[in-house]
Amino acid sequence: MDINEKSFALGSKRSIIREIFEYSKTRAGEIGADKVFDFSLGNPSVEPPAEVDKAIKELLLTESATALHGYTSAQGDLAVRKAVSDNINSRFNLNLTPDYIYMTCGAAASLSICLNAVVNKGDECVVFAPFFTEYRVFVENAGAKLIVSMPEEKTFQINVSDLESKINENTKAIIINSPNNPSGVVYTEKTIKAVCELLERKQKEYGKVIYLIADEPYRELVYGNVSVPYLMNYYANTLVCYSYSKSLSLPGERIGYVAVNPQMQNAKNVYLAVCGAGRALGYVCAPSLFQRVILKCINAKVNVEAYEQNRNLLYNSLCEYGYECVKPDGAFYLFVKSPLESATAFYEMAKKFEILVVPCDDFGVSGYVRIAYCVDKKRIENSLPGFKKLAEILIKK
């Protein structure tokens, strides 16, 4: 072919989520949007906090337009990076400076940049099933091989002995995503400590650095008293990929950051490699208006309670009907065991009840579906009779 085959393949094979999303739009046209119970997309349903609107209006009023919309330095505006590092320091008792923060166009950019910063051809990168499908794309595009570690049964915590069996002298990085997409699981401190101890041991054994990349777009979306360990406090060679897509409900604005742990081996060089990777991929700077919005909204919060209510309603109802669900402590996904052996078969059957869920084979775990409950509560309520009937048909009591 005249063009790049990998790019063509990635562009022509839509992700299953996007496929379902397109079907949903068509079906809504046929029977009405309120009759289609679409749980496919991780698009926040909760409004951005009021501070965002206020911040934009203030910035338009008080800043010169050429400065507000002008280039910032490639790593991001200094005041913005300072606000980010101060925020991390105060929350997690650390000592980052703005020189270790690199503002990005969201979590996908953060991850793509981190991988291109540390990975060389032939390296391996371990991810934990179930994992966000795009990890494969970013890891392979950076030239590394994706290695999948299987989780503990039922709890879906990291299985540390499985992880150990997946680490070898080629392992360059592991990606931890907690709260997890698609399972909603938050890895416990016990799990994290065990993983970090293993990594320390393996670093010594192979005499090389293994980077821990923390992908944290869902950090702020946790329920009850659950806390999410901050990985820099457990492991020196940690890079954090953050995004405000979910924490401020701004997924389309593409704003996030990479934080490099100053305690990391050769931290300054790793940061420079992050800058260089961003440059090579065509990122000039993160969107300038929204950098300043972040500065003004660094402590703003979306209404997490709305997601928690959705979780409670959906989780409790589905458990009551007999479904086997992983209890999500965070994010806005419910991971449900398919009552049929094939998740795709269950997906097709649910479709007959106008319920759209995502079969998770591409996420590295077969026999499960993901239900994104970042939707209006009514949609959940109206979908419940369908879920109940499906259970009556499919689940043996």
Added chain:
Amino acid sequence: MDINEKSFALGSKRSIIREIFEYSKTRAGEIGADKVFDFSLGNPSVEPPAEVDKAIKELLLTESATALHGYTSAQGDLAVRKAVSDNINSRFNLNLTPDYIYMTCGAAASLSICLNAVVNKGDECVVFAPFFTEYRVFVENAGAKLIVSMPEEKTFQINVSDLESKINENTKAIIINSPNNPSGVVYTEKTIKAVCELLERKQKEYGKVIYLIADEPYRELVYGNVSVPYLMNYYANTLVCYSYSKSLSLPGERIGYVAVNPQMQNAKNVYLAVCGAGRALGYVCAPSLFQRVILKCINAKVNVEAYEQNRNLLYNSLCEYGYECVKPDGAFYLFVKSPLESATAFYEMAKKFEILVVPCDDFGVSGYVRIAYCVDKKRIENSLPGFKKLAEILIKK
């Protein structure tokens, strides 16, 4: 090294422009910003048109916040893409549909994505000196080899016979940047026709496609009656990389697009490869608020006259003092022959007069400096005595 050496090298070697910019800030702190005549950065000095501010405020008022700041489809919001394709069609008498428009995070992203869409390892990509230094970064990151074609003397038009000598069976693409950064030259229709005829001939000779990538962030910044040929009208296998950074003075907001010519061989597949390349590089969608701003401001224009006045003042004055300048028909750069053999030596000498210009050796032409006149007119006026003294010292009459 544990990290990726190429990324590290790109991050640790600052571009000369950034170096000068940092020096400028330090020097301004020492003697006052009004005493430093910094002509290093291509950051628009002209305000965005009033329509931009109005559009943002209207959008905040009329759109739901979750929709306004939510994900758009990966290729961009359909209504926005339709506005873009309609705009191209009406201006250049073409028949694009939204299915050939892919919204991007600005020109660098557009270019990086196009290259990753069409280039394979071992391919060659021809650029025309003088060329924007980042072309090398993007071409090499896509796995291709950068080949530099030298221009006509004095006019800095493309030298078609030099180009012919640089094309071979490995040539996959050429990048045309007109109005040109750093020369300000607009390639004439005669030049463009000759280039396109050559490309057609070479495609036949080698039995393969050679893509023409038009990098057009400066298209709207032209002076007098000069017109910039729209390359899709001259050559079928054309991709256009556009950005609103300069045309609407929004460089920090990272908003632009790729347009694929529907007349291109396998146009649909090339478009899919563009989508796939964007996905692989970590671009999820172009910033959503500014996509909608573009929809509302598609016909808005910055005050090009201000740049034209700057050009006239600077070009006329420097010619009068005896400098040899390339007359710029567009963009906001003046390309000046260094009175000393080494452009770097001239740069250092000009620095003593607090004048900061960019030596252009990295742009593929030695012995020239670039003066970015996207500055307040006063800065030019106040710098003229320094330029005059330098001429008196260095230029033999």
